Amino acid sequence: MNPGGRAVAVDFVEDEFEEIGYPETLPTYSPHMDESAAARRRLGKGKPEGAEEKVWYDDEDDYKAPSVRSISGGRPAQLALPPPTTLREFIFQNMPSIPPLVYTLLACYTRFHRIGLSATVVWDEAHFGKFASHYLKREFYFDVHPPLGKMLVGLAGLLSGYNGGFDFKSGADYPPEVPYVAMRVMLATFGVGMVPLGWFTAIELGMSQWAAHLVALMVLFDVGWLCISRFILLDSMLLFFTFLTVFCLSKFHNQQSHPFDFDWWTWLAMTGISIGLVTSVKMVGLFVTALVGIYTLQDLWDKFGDLHLTPREQAKHWGARVLCLIIIPILVFMATFKIHFMILNHSGPGDAQMSSLFQANLYGNDFHNNPLEIAIGSKVTIKNMAFGGGLLHSHVQTYPTGSNQQQVTCYHYKDENNEFWFWPGWDQKDTVWDPKYGSHDPNDEEVRFLKHLDVVRLVHVPTTRNIHSHTIPAPVTKANWEVSGYGNATIGDVQDHWVVEVLGDVVRGDVNRYLEPKSATVDPRARIHALTTRLRFRHQVLGCYLSAGRTSLPQWGFKQIEVSCAKEEAGSKPAEGTIWNVESHWNTKLPPAARSLSRSPFLTDFIHLNIAMMTSNNALVPDPDKEDLLASKPWEWPFLSVGLRMCGWGDSQIKYYLMGNPIIWWGGSISLIIAAFVSVGLVVRRQRYGGGRGTRKPAPNSLNGDSGRNGAALASRPGDGLTQREWAQFWHVTRIAGGGWILHYLPFLIMGRVTYIHHYLPTLYFAVLMFAHLLDYFVFQVPSTASASLQAVPTSSISLSDLSSIPKIIRTFRSLPRITRIKVYVFSITVSAIFGTFWWFRAVAWGIEGPVRDTWGLAWRENWNIYH
């Protein structure tokens, strides 16, 4: 070591002894972390104090050692209390559990009160109730949302004795046998759970008791959350699991000081599980997943710069995150689908979304009555084998562009417009078939089986048009040729000719056999099988392949999938969208083939269904031609510019109006704006003043139970006016609340999908946290100067308990220091405003009875269409 270094070390130790008295007992402290602060001091030591320092510019910035976050925010560790010995001690120790308990009971009241008032199908109950019926009847259905939420609705139905017989028509009255009240109550229980989760999350985030009360009260009294929780909808579950994820994340954050402990593992795994759950309810859950992801990346980046961790520990940290935050959620997500497939083993309305093989294994499916081998003259439906592929379809509507001929599309539901005949090409007409399917020239008794490289026409059964292609660009995918329906049984041309190419067979494999065209008629092994043989249709003239992509047609094509003729480079791999199989097959000349098919593998079904969900989700774009009165734009949400009528608005109906508690929504949004400014201000101040000035005194006794000595120690960097603890706490909550809000809000601005106000409800939680956080930062966590008296009267006892001794409270209140009284004022005003507006608007969530005009004064903003 060089001599200079030794001198430095001596200085350093003195310095440290005087100012940096880190106690080892402080759990959030890790010993190596104050190194950069110390190092800075060491560098400045050479210059005399107070002498103006000439700054020497270099062409570079001075080298900065990796800065490691020294003290993280969150809930300071609590001392574990000894087990209670007396009842009094027991009560005292459990005092902190009383407020959440009370709030939970209150939440039960608000959520369950008059829950069965409207005995009609309200709003999207029409969807989710129906899905529950499908679960109870075990019929396969299709929906854009993952299955967990709907399975829970089904479970609620099962538990309450619903038999699945009601079709949940929108606005219809519930018949007596549908236990809708019980179902609503079960789902509202998730809404009840939000309230204690809000409380505990606030506590875990390191907020003061005041702020925790605020968070719980806001969750309790927001009419939007209340309203959405009271029906048979997925939102209460989505909200509950979102809250749960944030809670688990903040809980996990507080375990950071002792990694790989049992608690640490528990909460990490819990975070992963709740991510899985929230994503399995609605895909919106990916936003909160992104929040966890970003938090984790930052955390790991910090760990990566921590030179004291051994590579083994680093790897363990990474491994733990990969396991708990990636693998576990995916397993949970897949498990819900597995259960979904296991329950829904009967044929139902969603069949056509899935592969033919999957459908064939559903009970009630009639595929096994179909003949096995396809022949010329068979009537068939043709299924695209790409993930999410639909059935080849045509209908009388024509293309508004291009050739203006009949549309050919890919459609995901079964109807007779999906049916086609395989007819021979025009040139072979005289030798074979009568246009009536099944019956044919009586002289020709021989069945001609379809084989590789046969030239066929695909004739649409209801309209008798031939599937046709020509050198006109397809309507959406301009690079491909248009495919249309043209001519009829007698009119047509060679552009109707398609060459059947066999690629192989899902079950029987072996492509080569099919490539021998001569042996095909004779050799049964070379025949084309329904369901399993993978086919392509090459246009004889153009050489392009019949193809269905993922692109939807515009409104004129009913948002169905575009079918086009895709040009393909010779020798390239067949594109997924050009591969088809025969699904249903009718031919009276052929015997039905009873057979048992192997199941399609779960993973294939899983991917297939997810892609289908994604495709139909993307097709939910707003239709410019049709105005959707319920839809709203994301920028209308934060300040509650719009509301949503959830049901009919007749005088005799019970009316529900989805809106929020204006104080909470406006307050949340305003605090987000303020937080943005405060954050910028703090960063600028740190950049400007570094370690120079302190405006706020160190907190010897903050409300969080820092002991005096710790507080003083933490105040060792007062430069930007904040103690390290305050700085860390501010950023911890700001990044969870602010980051969460941005991640839940911005995507809606970007995505083209049609959006509704209830999409903001998960986002609102982060605004609420920010609201409480800012009040906490500016008011509740401001250290009081005469802390002794505050300590004597625990805050919780002022606000809730001890209501009997009012004079005592007044006396105590008067004796409180000014700052504490301000806190009480701020708290009471906020709470009364929240409760007041809740009470004012309670009818929108509890149901407006009678003419809406009778409920007075609800339209606070012009756009709220409560009255007109």
Add this chain to the structure above:
Amino acid sequence: MAGTGKLRQRVPVSGRANFEYDRIQEEEHTDDVYQNPNNRHPIEKILETDKASVVVVAVLTALAFALRFYKINHPDQVVFDEVHFGKFASYYILGEYYFDVHPPFAKLLFGLAGWFSGFDGHFQFENIGDSYTQNHVPYVGMRALPAILGSLTVPVVYAIMKQSGYSTVIAAFSAAIILFDNAHIAQSRLILLDATLIFFMSLTIYAYVRFQKLRYREFTSEWFGWLFATGIFMACTWGSKVNGVLTVATVGVAVLIDLWGILDYKKSPSMDYFWKHFAARAIGLIVVPFIIYLSFFWVHFALLPTSGTGDSFMSPAFQETLAGNEMLLSAQEIRYYDTVTIRHKDTKVYLHSHVERYPLKYDDGRISSQGQQVTGYGHADENNNWQIIPTKALPETGRGRIVRHNDMIQLLHVNTDTVLLTHDVASPLMPTNQEFTTWPRDDTSRFNETLFQLSLTDAHDGEAWKSKSGYFRLIHGQTRVSMWTHTKQLPEWAFRQQEINGNKNPSEKTATWFVEDIVADETGEDPKERTGHQPPKVPKKMNFFRKFGELQLLMLQHNAGLTASHPYASGPLNWPFLIAGISFWTENDPQKQIYLIGNLVGWWTCVVALSIYVGILGADLLARRRNNDPIPEPVRNRLWNSTGFFFVVWAVHYAPFFLMNRQLFIHHYLASHLASALIAGAVLQFILSETINYPISVEAPTMRRHKRQYVDIGLKGPIIFALFCIAMFSMFVFLAPLTYGTPGLTGDQVNGKRLLSSWTLHFAAKKTAEVVP
């Protein structure tokens, strides 16, 4: 406790000091090697002299001019967007008002070029392929302007690199990427805005680099000079094309980072010092550019005093400032009992009614009111006449009879003597909208449903309703729907006329109508002479700032509205890899075509360089996080600060396109491509040399002198450069027929030029589909 703390703390500190020491040792060692400029390779020494630099620049520039002016007269036809920009130039010469989404600077230059070369503006550039020679258009003069600017971009790129401290060979390397680039050349040889945009964008970068180099000589006149130069060039960039706003954003980002550093308490002694810096930049980079940008528009308005194609985009008030505008000439105040024809602003159909009634039942099973049809009809017809009936008492004569904003009126269909009505019945085509019909005038039972409120656009209370200029919405008094129409046609029973219905959206923009003409007044007379003899109308004056504001808003709206699909539009992800180009022009007979595509060698080099650069930064970040310093300090500084600036230029000119919904083309990437060429040079230097020319900033007298370093890439630099140029030039020549549009190519040749299967070239020979036997 203190004891344990001491022990624990000391270990890392001493370890650190050792490490520091080693680092210094190592750096001093490298410094030694390159301290003496005379130790460099002789080639390097020669190349680094000013003379050599001048020679290199001269050669590059000469080549650039040669490549851009080669056969500039071919084709003598209108190519691609020359349709627009040539036309705009002619409008400047004729003084006719036009509207375009791009700011006017580059187009003004074209106007100027056209004027210089003797273009009289008669040719309208109507279609791609129209002949210039037949119409006697001095198009070469107009094309020379972008060609000159495009050529000059090459030496500017060289200068940027040179000023940033890269050696001559490296600077020439970056310049060569632009010099031999087919896309830049194709774009600069035609009457298009991009050459101007890119030239001024590169100048902005150059000026900013010069400004940054003077940062230790702050507030000197030189410093201010380059600051203002940055601002001026920036304004020119922005004024050339809307995309130029990205250059403004780039400079903005760089300045913010710069100011953030100045704000640091370790760097600046007082806050005043910071504010001085802040104010200088605010004036130089906000105020000055904005004034220049405004002045472009001032000139634009001043040059276009008469009515033209752009009239109908503008507000009535604006239109009345244009000489010869119809609105100015024939706008008249409308009085009650006037018979008028009413037209829809967007689809230009007349409000029409006829005796036929709606069918009782539509095809989809819905029921109508079976009332008289109200439709939109495209042609003049007696049935378009409507009389305005008051709902209030009127004075006998005088201005009290004028219809005003927010008046409640009835509209009487003159031919059938019925009044317009709407009610809560679904319209024939849209179940969400209300049906419009009419009701006999004398049957007062539904009087309230026939009342409409006249709401003039942007009007104040009591404003008079004028024909032509008075855009209005007709809002139903009872149900508050606005009368609206859309391009869908009704079926045969309504003679395929356009549907008119009540739109429930209170702020629907397309529900705007205007009175085309006053057919007759109360007495049935022609109302033209009503106001007595009128003096010839002179164009009105309008505040320049209001005009400017209105035009800016419209430009933004229309830019966002360019969402229609285009066969050659491509997504941003395709651009750096040259996945697809644009067909600019084709000529069938000798099979000639111009296809905008870049030089494959150059572009892919840039992509590779970008990925290497990002890789180096990533590796450096990770290494530093672990307290390793693999890159010597000065080199790292150059990478992060200088090349980092180029990277910001690249990213800011590229990333926003991912968020845009409008149609995008590969030429939107040219600015980013230029930035990536700069990065490519920097990366090449990083690979070839362990040092850099350092420091390059102009020294301040108070500064501590830094030990100088000199780069030495020796002979390998020129060799690599030469090889690269050969590769670039070969690829350039190979693609040249597509760039210059000559000579014509046979089908097989076209197939040969199709290096990527995604290039959609014309005249490709048909590949016979291989049929599997």
